[in-house]
Amino acid sequence: MRSNGGTAADGLADALFEEAGAGLCLVSASGKVLRANREWLRVTGHLEGEALGREVAELLPWDRALSRALDEPLSAGERRELPRRPRRVNGREVWWEGRVTGVALEGGTGRLLALRDVTAEAVPGPFRDAGARYRRLFDELREHVFVYTVVRDGAGLVIDWILADANHQALALLGAPLERVAGRRASELFGAAALAEQLAASREVMATGRGLTFERRFAWDGRHYLTSLFPLDHWNLVAAGIDTTERVAAEEALRAEDRRKSEFLAMLSHELRNPLAPMRTAVAVLERAAPGAPEASRARAAITRQTEHLARLVDDLLDVTRIAHGKIRLRTERLDLAALVRCTADDHRDLLAASGVALRVTGAVEPLPILGDRTRLEQVVGNLLANAGKFTRRGGNVTVTLGRERDRAVFSVADDGEGIDPELVPRLFAPFVQADDGLDRPRGGLGLGLYLVRSLVELHGGSVAVRSGGSGRGAEFTVGLPLVEEARAPEPTRDPLSGKGPRRVLVIEDNPDAAEMLRDLLAGAAHEVEVAPDGRQGVARARALRPDLVLCDIGLPVMDGYEVARTLRGDPDLSATLLVALSGYAMPDDVAKAAQAGFDRHLAKPVSLSELGAVLAAAARSV
Structure with a gap:
């Protein structure tokens, strides 16, 4: 702190006061700080703005020897020596020595307080070694540990913290060495808004003398921490914590997985009951209808359709289990992917048309030779077509495009339907994931189709990607599989059951x-x-x-x-x-x-x- 003196002598006095090797503090006759240099602020652990105008006894309430020396009557020029002894500053032990000198001021005799930090020479060797061991232990802790001096307002309420010390983990969190952050306010380091909740907790800690532990998301960096606050003394506070972001995320993932499983079980019950209901009704019809009657034919057709639907549900569940346990075995052969995709698309054309959805196949007409399992790849194409039809309204279009990209055979299935919510895209290929259909679940299914698509494609050494412009803008799924050399023309097919004659x-x-x-x-x-x-x-x-x-x-x-x-x-x-x-x-x-x-x-x-x-x-x- 500098005076406002205007003469050259005043300027020289200011310079000598500020640059003195000892900590100097000018105290009024009423005991309030009029002026203090940088060294005094460093030694006592205070900031310039909070010391001015406050009583020394308020700034250093625990140093009774100093308070007594300031209270003793002194005439101008009279001195009192301060004995060398340890004090607590910012949570660490500091040794001071100094003197108090009477100074003539307007309004009475003030005091000039001079302090010198003699910690390095005063602490005995064994204690210095203990300090080094403490420092190593302090810095090797997994937890980040901050030691603060609390800042109080005139009513004694904690309004901020001043960083006094920090271990390696804490400094890594701040991204700065100790010399750059020591002495700075926590509100400056972390932001007042981010600190508000912890500051409120520290008031309780300092008032009660009991520590608190809590887990919160820290707004400063958006990560979760398990934090403990506890007091060292009236002026000093420790904040220790450990980053729990990954654990919190893992727990949330487990909860989300548990929710999905619960939703899946409810959905499975719904999906199994749906085909069973018409099958049971159809059996009752067959029991009453005359053989060959139209209602009997309709009942048999209904049983056939619903049986096929049940078989698909069971097959999907079994496939998921096999994939999860690595039990899927591909029966690979040379295939023309273009022919396989076109044939599978033709099989689904009538089904899509019945829903008012037009199907178009375009792109490469030349063969796209690959090595793959015909049944599994037909399943991949069928699942993608079924998915496109499910989310495309009547009058919409589904387009299948075939092509080559370098050494890969590629096909895409695009629709102009409902599109995909961007938040759903990252987990779209996870098992049991579906867009929310509500209680009526008009689209049905177990949410396994796209999971099977990705898993089966990856088993073939391929990849699958999805692209959507968002709600109402359709979606496109693209599958890429490794090309192989052209295969020789296959021999004419024959009845597989004819074998080598009757058996x-x-x-x-x-x-x-x-x-x-x-x-x-x-x-x-x-x-x-x-x-x-x-x-x-x-x-x-x-x-x-x-x-x-x-x-x-x-x-x-x-x-x-x-x-x-x-x-x-x-x-x-x-x-x-x-x-x-x-x-x-x-x-x-x-x-x-x-x-x-x-x-x-x-x-x-x-x-x-x-x-x-x-x-x-x-x-x-x-x-």
């Missing part, structure tokens, strides 16, 4: 409908087929028939499929018979268990024609 086949299946359908299918391809409804009868028929091929269910009554296989494998007359397990359990463990029982092959239900054809071809014809 004797025994079907062991306890489900009458499944057994009958399989018998009719194989008999239609000129094979000799017999059916056994349980394991025991199956073994007897096998010994009598000596079939080339046995198709055996696993979950059989009387004797299960594994026991059937072990029994037949123990019969030398059936050593040439090919044993094939049919099962709805198709995990690797199930396949291994079937092989251990003696089965040659394992086919997962429902069995495709190509799979049946392969085992028929592998079965040796008995002579």
Whole structure:
């Protein structure tokens, strides 16, 4: 603080006062600070603006020796020495020595207080070592730790903090070394608005002497911190905390995942009940209607449609489980992606037209050779077309575009429908995510289609991206898959069940409908087929028939499929018979268990024609 003196002598006195090596403070006869230099402010830990006009006893209430020295009567020029002793300044121990000198001032005899910081020479060696150890410990803490001196107003209310010390974590948070931030107000460092809540908490801490711990989002940097405030003494406060942003985000993600699972279970219940209701009604109609009557035909058609819908729901759920556990196995072959996409689009054309949505396929007409699983890629295209149709209003359009981009075959499915909320885009490919349809859920579905699209495309080494202009501006999904060299023209197709001639086949299946359908299918391809409804009868028929091929269910009554296989494998007359397990359990463990029982092959239900054809071809014809 400088005086307003105007003479050269006054200027010299000001300079000497400000630049003195000791801390100097001029005190009025009433004990109030008239002037203090920078060193005095540094030694006592105060700011220039808050010291002027205040009593020294108020600024340094804990230094009773100094207060007594100031209160003692002194004449002008008379001195009192201040003994060397430790004081607490900004939460750390500081050693001072100095003197108080009487000074003639207008209105009485004032005091000139001179202080010198002798901490470095006064603290004994062992204590200096302890300080170094403390400093290392302080700086190595995981938590950020700030030590503040509180600033109080005239009523004693805490209105700000002054930074006295900080460890490495705290300084990293501020992005500055200690020498640049020490002595600055917290409101200056963090902003008054960001500090308001913690400042209010510090008033309670300093008033009660008890610490507080709380977790809040700090407006200064937008991150979450678990913070503890506790007092060191009347003037000093510690704020220690740890960044919990990642933990808070992880907890919120878990809560969101839990909400999505709960929503999914409710949605699954809704979606399963929807097809079951018309199926139950259709069964009641069939019980009452005459065979061949129009209402019976409509009931059968309804059951067929709803059964297919249920099968798709179950297939999606199973696919999600397989993907989550890495159990999906692609049956890759050389494919023309352009032909596959066009064919799948044609299959969906009538379905989209029934909803008043026009479908157009454009782009590359030349082959786009890739290596992929036909069924899974048809599923990808079908899911994207179904998704586009679901969110496109009557009179809208869906466009499929084919092309090449460097070494990738690319197709896109674009619509001019409802568009995608930008907030939904980042999690659009997560399982069970859907736009909010409300209670009526007019669009249906489990929210698995796009998750399966992304997962299946990535299993093929490809990528999928989405683009939307926002609400009401449609959406475009683009899939890219690696191109391969052109394949030779495929051989003419033939009936996969014809094999290498007729075979004797025994079907062991306890489900009458499944057994009958399989018998009719194989008999239609000129094979000799017999059916056994349980394991025991199956073994007897096998010994009598000596079939080339046995198709055996696993979950059989009387004797299960594994026991059937072990029994037949123990019969030398059936050593040439090919044993094939049919099962709805198709995990690797199930396949291994079937092989251990003696089965040659394992086919997962429902069995495709190509799979049946392969085992028929592998079965040796008995002579």
